[in-house]
Amino acid sequence: MKKLKMALSLRLVLLLKLGLGTTGAFAQSAAPVSSGAAETIEVRANKLSVETKIDRKVYVVADDAQSSFGTASDILNVIPSVDVDADGAVSLRGDGHVLILIDGKPSTQFQGSAAGENLRALSSADIERIEVLTTPPPQFKAQGAAGVINIVTRKHHNAGVSGRVQGSPGNLGRYTTGSSITYGADQGAVTLTAGFRHDLRERRVESFLIAPDSGSGQVLSSHSGFTERLGREVPSVGLSGDYALSESQSVNGSASWTKRGGLRTYTQQNQSSDANGVLVSSTGRLSSGHDPENDYDIAGTFAQKLARPGEALEFSLHRSISHQRETYDYTNQSFLPPAPDARSNLAFNEDHGIVEAGLDYVLPLGKVATVKFGYGLERDDYGFTNRGATVDPVTGDEMINPSLTNDFHDQQTIHSGYGSYQAVTGGFTWLGGLRTEWTQNEALLVTTNTRNEQRYFNVFPSLHMDYALTQHTTLSLGASRRITRPEPEALNPYIDHEYAPNLNSGNPYLKPQITQSFDLGFEVEQPIMTYQLTGYYRRNTNSVTNVVTYLGSGESLSTLANLPRNDSAGVEFSANGRVQRWLSYGLSGNAFYTQIDATQLGSPGLRSTNGVNLKAKLDFQLTAVDSLQVAIVRTDKRLTAQGSVRAINLLNLGYKRPLTPTLALVATLTDALNGQHFEREVSTPELTQTYQRRATGQVGFLGLVYTFGAKKKTKDAGFEYDLGSAK
Secondary structure: OHHHHHHHHHHHHHHHHHHHHHHOOOOEEEEEEEEOOEEEEEEEEOOOOEEEOOOOEEEEOOOOOHHHHOEHHHHHOOOOOEEEOOOOOEEEOOEOOEEEEEOOEEOHHHOOOOHHHHHOOOEHHHEEEEEEEOOOOOOOOOEOOOEEEEEEEOOEOOOEEEEEEEEEEEHHHOEEEEEEEEEEEOOEEEEEEEEEEEEEEEEEEEEEEEEEOOOOOOEEEEEEEEEEEEEEEEEEEEEEEEEEOOOOEEEEEEEEEEEEEOEEEEEEEEEEEOOOOOEEEEEEEEEEEEOOEEEEEEEEEEEEEOOOOOOEEEEEEEEEEEEEEEEEEEEEEEEEOOEEEEEEEEEEEEEEEEEEEEEEEEEEOOOOEEEEEEEEEEEEEEEEEEEEEEEOOOOOOEEEOHHHOEEEEEEEEEEEEEEEEEEEEOOEEEEEEEEEEEEEEEEEEOOOOEEEEEEEEEEEEEEEEEEEOOOOEEEEEEEEEEEEOOOHHHHOOOEEOOOOOEEEEOOOOOOOEEEEEEEEEEEEEEOOEEEEEEEEEEEEEEEEEEEEEEEEOOEEEEEEEEEEEEEEEEEEEEEEEEEEOOEEEEEEEEEEEEEEEOHHHOOOOEEEEEEEEEEEEEEEEOOOOOEEEEEEEEEOOEEOOOEEEOOEEEEEEEEEEEEEOOEEEEEEEEOOOOOOEEEEEEEOOOOEEEEEEEEOOOEEEEEEEEEEEOOOOEOOOOOOOOOOOOO
8 A cells, every 4th residue: 555655646746747847837846755654745836937036026937838939028928017018119017118138238129119029029939037127226227217127048058969949830821930059068158049930910000080170270080090011030040158268267258140021011091071071081002111120239248256255357348239221112192182193212221239348346245245336338329311202103213302301310328337235134135226327418410410419417326125024024125216318219300201190200309217216015935825015106207208299181290208297106916826736826916006297288287097907827737748828918098198098908828738858839829819909099189189009810829849958057147136135
């Protein structure tokens, strides 16, 4: 009987390790426990995939089903506090002013108008973990009022040769492939990655606008709508490595290239009617073009260990470049009043470069304290050239249209220095620091020789404290001051006619936004369950908002302006645990309150709103080897200076089945209920507008993931704090 019990217990352990240990939300382990004369095997969960450090929350996503064939947007959308809209724009606690880093470094491809598109093109298979910092410490840039999202890519130091190969066909002709191979030795390792993604996106954009006509003064109802189809081919190659020159010196570096682009077409219809419903104008537009973008990134670090234990000096260099070229041909139709078709074209050139150099010094003071100092230099160069022309339908000759032609340059230099002190005292772990940044920005509208310069100096203090109430409960406090500098394109006053009649332009007189943030949290962490409760408050000065004005003839212009004040507060909650051996869960939410002072935009007084954002992620262990992941996301209605943005509901599904110890079958379905949409309502004395963007259709993949070689040992990346806090 004793042998039978032992055999059954061992069989249970093996089944659970094969199923839960490979595909579930928890890493499983078997530990022998003595109980009298009889020995039994107990299965228990190890540490959860969410880790709370003194200054950040770390979400390990490498084993998530969506990480196999999804994109960075898919992964971010299920992380607490983070929301991603239909165009890939990221917000943190409802604020879109987020600094997105890759391995602690900024990237040109995640800045500006194309940031959302590039996040939806970045393969999640290359992501190891996501770090969310709502009150970042001083070694991080002060840019980004809402905080920092650091995407940490997979980095392994393996003995011998190891790697991964995966591929998957998808619906509507989509497919994705990827591979990585690592060679590791005692002194270092080198990894080569390559991937190719063929994607297809469709969206429907509509604007319903009621406003008086600029000529006759009569109130017109205008409707503009277009259906856009975007083909996406995304090849990528990356090389990274590290090498120990000696016991005290080491170097590491990385280089990558990514290309994104394809055919982009849309069909547009525009109509206006008077108060009696009589049609007064009707036009159409056919567009076809390409928008290739090439992104390059290279980084290197030299680290020197100094005399004292743990004392080190690190020097880093980083260069990021993005080149985007867009060309579109248009056929412009007029049905009412009747007129012959007209042809035109638009061409955009956008170039963005970042150069960074940094020097960081760390000195442990015994076993319970550490000081850090650093200096950084950043230089950003941005150029945007636009050329528009009318085309003779008979001869094909082009005539430049001055109102559609523009040349804009922006150059920004930032000198920064920081210092911090982290210590453990009794049950307290605390981290205090100060960062200073001197900024010089020069924007030049070459077309009109208009120059705008800004120079300013800012001080950014921060403080983090943890207090261990018991072995499993912790109180935390975070506070920081941050800045949101306008994006270069936000300073460009040129009016963009790409999606007429919904026009866009920047504002050369935008001021940087200053934000004060405060967090107060309570966490309980147990072996199989963790839950957190965090209250937060943010006060923004000179916050940046979209402002819509009516130009007449059915055209609206969306630009940017500063608001004197914008406050937000809320309570975040999250829980991660296991209900049964076959079901684990992650639940989170954000109950928020927002108040906006938009009096300078014509609002009669302060405007406020409240709501609740909710997320749920369920991991079902269907059998010993089959697992199903269900992710549900609801982003509640949000307030804007002139109206509001409606709620969004999403449902994502993922399935995994290991076929062999090295081969797994994975299936994913993103946006199963087709809820990926953005809807903004604007109501002012001069106009009423409903603006909608809807991504149409689900994205599905079914494929295989194969791993080979030596067992992987993940190597932490980055210059970060970890002083053995109570967590």
